[in-house]
Amino acid sequence: MQAKITVTETWLRKHRHLYDGATRHPFIRSIRDGNINISAFKTWLGQDYIFVRAFVPFVASVLTKAYKGSDDGNGDVEVILGGVAALHDEISWFKKEAFKWGVQLSSIVPQKANQEYCRFLESLIGPEVEYTVAAVAFWAIETIYQQSFAHCLEDDSKTPPELKETCQRWGNESFGEYCNSLWNIVDRQLEKASDDVITKAEATLLRVLEHEVDFWNMSHGRT
Protein backbone atom coordinates (compact mmCIF):
# COMPACT_ATOMS: atom_id res chain seq x y z
CA MET A 1 0.00 0.00 0.00
CA GLN A 2 1.31 3.47 -0.89
CA ALA A 3 1.95 5.86 2.02
CA LYS A 4 -0.37 8.83 2.09
CA ILE A 5 1.32 12.03 0.97
CA THR A 6 1.30 14.63 3.71
CA VAL A 7 0.33 18.28 3.39
CA THR A 8 3.93 19.36 4.00
CA GLU A 9 5.22 17.06 1.25
CA THR A 10 2.68 18.55 -1.14
CA TRP A 11 3.86 22.04 -0.22
CA LEU A 12 7.53 21.17 -0.60
CA ARG A 13 6.89 19.75 -4.07
CA LYS A 14 4.75 22.69 -5.09
CA HIS A 15 7.19 25.31 -3.79
CA ARG A 16 10.43 23.40 -4.53
CA HIS A 17 11.90 26.31 -6.47
CA LEU A 18 11.48 28.77 -3.61
CA TYR A 19 12.56 26.17 -1.03
CA ASP A 20 15.77 25.47 -2.95
CA GLY A 21 16.28 29.21 -3.27
CA ALA A 22 16.32 29.41 0.54
CA THR A 23 18.43 26.30 1.24
CA ARG A 24 20.85 26.57 -1.70
CA HIS A 25 21.31 30.31 -1.74
CA PRO A 26 24.50 31.82 -3.30
CA PHE A 27 25.61 32.84 0.22
CA ILE A 28 25.46 29.19 1.33
CA ARG A 29 27.01 28.02 -1.93
CA SER A 30 29.89 30.45 -1.39
CA ILE A 31 30.60 28.88 2.03
CA ARG A 32 30.37 25.40 0.51
CA ASP A 33 32.63 26.32 -2.42
CA GLY A 34 35.19 27.94 -0.12
CA ASN A 35 35.02 31.37 -1.73
CA ILE A 36 32.93 33.16 0.89
CA ASN A 37 33.76 36.81 1.38
CA ILE A 38 34.59 37.10 5.08
CA SER A 39 32.99 40.52 5.36
CA ALA A 40 29.71 38.94 4.14
CA PHE A 41 30.11 36.26 6.78
CA LYS A 42 30.62 38.90 9.48
CA THR A 43 27.54 40.78 8.27
CA TRP A 44 25.52 37.58 8.53
CA LEU A 45 26.92 36.88 12.01
CA GLY A 46 25.97 40.27 13.45
CA GLN A 47 22.56 40.38 11.79
CA ASP A 48 21.71 36.82 12.78
CA TYR A 49 22.51 37.57 16.40
CA ILE A 50 19.82 40.26 16.31
CA PHE A 51 17.43 37.89 14.56
CA VAL A 52 17.97 35.11 17.12
CA ARG A 53 17.20 37.50 19.97
CA ALA A 54 13.87 38.30 18.30
CA PHE A 55 13.31 34.61 17.58
CA VAL A 56 13.28 33.75 21.33
CA PRO A 57 9.92 35.42 22.19
CA PHE A 58 8.43 33.91 19.05
CA VAL A 59 9.52 30.40 20.07
CA ALA A 60 8.24 31.06 23.61
CA SER A 61 4.86 31.92 22.08
CA VAL A 62 4.87 28.63 20.14
CA LEU A 63 5.62 26.87 23.42
CA THR A 64 2.63 28.56 25.06
CA LYS A 65 0.41 27.61 22.13
CA ALA A 66 1.61 24.00 22.31
CA TYR A 67 0.77 23.90 26.01
CA LYS A 68 -2.69 25.37 25.45
CA GLY A 69 -3.57 24.04 22.04
CA SER A 70 -2.30 20.53 21.52
CA ASP A 71 -3.54 17.38 23.19
CA ASP A 72 0.01 17.02 24.37
CA GLY A 73 0.21 13.28 24.70
CA ASN A 74 2.68 13.64 21.85
CA GLY A 75 5.29 15.64 23.74
CA ASP A 76 5.15 18.83 21.66
CA VAL A 77 6.01 20.95 24.71
CA GLU A 78 9.20 18.97 25.43
CA VAL A 79 10.36 19.24 21.80
CA ILE A 80 9.78 23.01 21.72
CA LEU A 81 11.35 23.44 25.15
CA GLY A 82 14.44 21.72 23.71
CA GLY A 83 14.38 24.40 21.02
CA VAL A 84 14.31 27.17 23.63
CA ALA A 85 17.30 25.58 25.39
CA ALA A 86 19.17 25.35 22.08
CA LEU A 87 18.53 29.05 21.51
CA HIS A 88 20.13 29.85 24.85
CA ASP A 89 23.28 28.07 23.64
CA GLU A 90 22.96 29.74 20.26
CA ILE A 91 23.05 33.21 21.80
CA SER A 92 26.19 32.34 23.81
CA TRP A 93 27.75 30.92 20.66
CA PHE A 94 27.05 34.14 18.71
CA LYS A 95 28.76 36.18 21.43
CA LYS A 96 31.81 33.93 21.41
CA GLU A 97 31.98 33.84 17.63
CA ALA A 98 31.55 37.61 17.32
CA PHE A 99 34.48 38.11 19.67
CA LYS A 100 36.57 35.69 17.60
CA TRP A 101 35.83 37.57 14.36
CA GLY A 102 36.07 41.05 15.88
CA VAL A 103 32.38 41.82 15.35
CA GLN A 104 31.05 44.37 17.86
CA LEU A 105 27.52 43.08 18.56
CA SER A 106 26.47 46.13 20.60
CA SER A 107 26.91 48.40 17.59
CA ILE A 108 25.06 46.30 15.02
CA VAL A 109 22.09 48.08 13.44
CA PRO A 110 19.45 45.73 12.02
CA GLN A 111 19.19 46.03 8.26
CA LYS A 112 15.87 46.36 6.46
CA ALA A 113 15.46 42.65 5.58
CA ASN A 114 16.21 41.72 9.19
CA GLN A 115 13.78 44.32 10.57
CA GLU A 116 11.06 43.03 8.29
CA TYR A 117 11.73 39.43 9.25
CA CYS A 118 11.66 40.29 12.98
CA ARG A 119 8.39 42.21 12.43
CA PHE A 120 6.94 39.15 10.73
CA LEU A 121 7.93 37.00 13.72
CA GLU A 122 6.21 39.49 16.02
CA SER A 123 3.04 39.26 13.93
CA LEU A 124 2.92 35.53 14.67
CA ILE A 125 3.16 35.87 18.44
CA GLY A 126 -0.42 36.91 19.27
CA PRO A 127 -3.07 34.46 20.53
CA GLU A 128 -5.11 34.96 17.35
CA VAL A 129 -2.45 33.05 15.39
CA GLU A 130 -3.26 29.34 15.54
CA TYR A 131 -0.73 26.88 16.99
CA THR A 132 -0.61 25.04 13.64
CA VAL A 133 0.27 28.22 11.72
CA ALA A 134 2.97 29.26 14.22
CA ALA A 135 4.38 25.71 14.33
CA VAL A 136 4.71 25.65 10.53
CA ALA A 137 6.73 28.89 10.66
CA PHE A 138 8.92 27.51 13.45
CA TRP A 139 9.55 24.22 11.64
CA ALA A 140 10.41 26.02 8.38
CA ILE A 141 12.75 28.56 10.00
CA GLU A 142 14.76 25.87 11.79
CA THR A 143 14.76 23.43 8.86
CA ILE A 144 16.00 25.96 6.31
CA TYR A 145 19.09 26.59 8.46
CA GLN A 146 19.58 22.88 9.06
CA GLN A 147 19.40 22.03 5.35
CA SER A 148 21.51 25.01 4.30
CA PHE A 149 24.39 24.36 6.67
CA ALA A 150 24.26 20.56 6.29
CA HIS A 151 24.85 21.21 2.56
CA CYS A 152 28.14 22.91 3.50
CA LEU A 153 29.30 19.78 5.36
CA GLU A 154 28.78 17.25 2.59
CA ASP A 155 31.83 15.18 1.59
CA ASP A 156 32.57 17.13 -1.58
CA SER A 157 32.25 20.56 0.07
CA LYS A 158 35.22 22.94 0.30
CA THR A 159 33.98 24.82 3.35
CA PRO A 160 36.89 26.73 4.94
CA PRO A 161 38.01 25.01 8.20
CA GLU A 162 37.35 28.20 10.20
CA LEU A 163 33.66 28.09 9.19
CA LYS A 164 33.09 24.39 9.85
CA GLU A 165 32.00 25.00 13.44
CA THR A 166 29.36 27.45 12.23
CA CYS A 167 28.04 24.89 9.77
CA GLN A 168 28.09 22.17 12.44
CA ARG A 169 25.96 24.31 14.71
CA TRP A 170 22.89 23.82 12.46
CA GLY A 171 24.06 21.12 10.09
CA ASN A 172 24.71 18.46 12.74
CA GLU A 173 22.67 15.30 12.99
CA SER A 174 21.01 16.03 16.29
CA PHE A 175 19.74 19.40 15.03
CA GLY A 176 18.45 17.42 12.05
CA GLU A 177 16.56 15.06 14.37
CA TYR A 178 15.11 18.02 16.25
CA CYS A 179 13.88 19.47 12.92
CA ASN A 180 12.30 16.11 12.11
CA SER A 181 10.49 16.19 15.47
CA LEU A 182 9.16 19.64 14.55
CA TRP A 183 8.12 18.25 11.18
CA ASN A 184 6.17 15.45 12.91
CA ILE A 185 4.42 18.02 15.10
CA VAL A 186 3.44 20.05 12.05
CA ASP A 187 2.20 17.01 10.13
CA ARG A 188 0.08 15.88 13.08
CA GLN A 189 -1.42 19.33 13.50
CA LEU A 190 -2.13 19.71 9.77
CA GLU A 191 -3.90 16.36 9.61
CA LYS A 192 -6.63 17.66 11.86
CA ALA A 193 -6.60 21.32 10.70
CA SER A 194 -9.46 23.07 8.88
CA ASP A 195 -9.01 24.15 5.25
CA ASP A 196 -8.81 27.74 6.43
CA VAL A 197 -5.91 27.01 8.79
CA ILE A 198 -4.13 24.94 6.12
CA THR A 199 -4.40 27.86 3.69
CA LYS A 200 -3.02 30.28 6.29
CA ALA A 201 -0.22 27.88 7.19
CA GLU A 202 0.84 27.52 3.55
CA ALA A 203 0.89 31.30 3.11
CA THR A 204 3.02 31.54 6.26
CA LEU A 205 5.48 28.98 4.91
CA LEU A 206 5.85 31.05 1.74
CA ARG A 207 6.49 34.19 3.75
CA VAL A 208 9.20 32.39 5.76
CA LEU A 209 10.89 31.19 2.56
CA GLU A 210 10.86 34.71 1.14
CA HIS A 211 12.21 36.23 4.35
CA GLU A 212 15.00 33.64 4.51
CA VAL A 213 16.03 34.42 0.92
CA ASP A 214 16.00 38.16 1.69
CA PHE A 215 18.07 37.51 4.81
CA TRP A 216 20.75 35.64 2.83
CA ASN A 217 20.62 38.37 0.14
CA MET A 218 21.24 40.99 2.80
CA SER A 219 24.22 39.05 4.18
CA HIS A 220 25.56 38.56 0.69
CA GLY A 221 25.39 42.34 0.06
CA ARG A 222 22.57 42.16 -2.47
CA THR A 223 20.25 44.76 -0.96
Ligand SMILES: Cc1ncc(CN)c(N)n1
Ligand atom coordinates in the same frame (compact mmCIF):
# COMPACT_ATOMS: atom_id res chain seq x y z
C1 LIG B 1 17.54 34.01 9.71
C2 LIG B 1 17.61 32.77 10.56
N1 LIG B 1 16.81 31.72 10.27
C3 LIG B 1 16.88 30.58 11.05
C4 LIG B 1 17.73 30.48 12.08
C5 LIG B 1 17.82 29.22 12.90
N2 LIG B 1 17.44 29.38 14.26
C6 LIG B 1 18.54 31.58 12.36
N3 LIG B 1 19.44 31.57 13.36
N4 LIG B 1 18.49 32.73 11.58
